Amino acid sequence: SQTIHQWPATLVQPVGSPLSLECTVEGTSNPNLYWYRQAAGRGLQLLFYSVGIGQISSEVPQNLSASRPQDRQFILSSKKLLLSDSGFYLCAWSGTPFNYGYTFGSGTRLTVV
């Protein structure tokens, strides 16, 4: 069966520090991968998605970047964190059939201080 791992679960980082959040999927190949951010009291905002190794699409221009160095690995990064980067970050994957929706990781709560 397919599983998705996301870490760390919680992170407190100072302003201006770098960020690296990692997500890996097991039990499937060539998944579509997604990074979402959920700010307090708001819905989920799509940040990046990837349909293959090295293929990254950005939905919202901002202080973050994403990379997919391997088929089942998706990384969210920042060179210098801002206070506004605080939030709950969720990784997700989808495959076929598309009507099955997404499977989400357990999320990372990021607090920038």
Next chain:
Amino acid sequence: AQTVTQSQPEMSVQEAETVTLSCTYDTSESDYYLFWYKQPPSRQMILVIRQEAYKQQNATENRFSVNFQKAAKSFSLKISDSQLGDAAMYFCAYRSAFGIGYALNFGKGTSLLVTP
């Protein structure tokens, strides 16, 4: 991009009663998928139910059912025999059947409180 609207920020229901959460969406596409996700306090996103736009029959999963009105672009979730464990944020989501990436567009969510 398609817009998903959940007009009820908060809802409350008594245990064993029925509650309906509303969702409307805006699209010009004819083929798409709709979903309801549940996010309990653990913040894990859990798929509750899904609906294909080409299907006229409303989806049902145990105590959860939807009322899909394609012409009205409405996709409400009905929870029957509510349980304390149903307390959570509920998100409605839209997924196009076309285009690369097939990204999910979410509404802002409805917080459901279940009282004993």
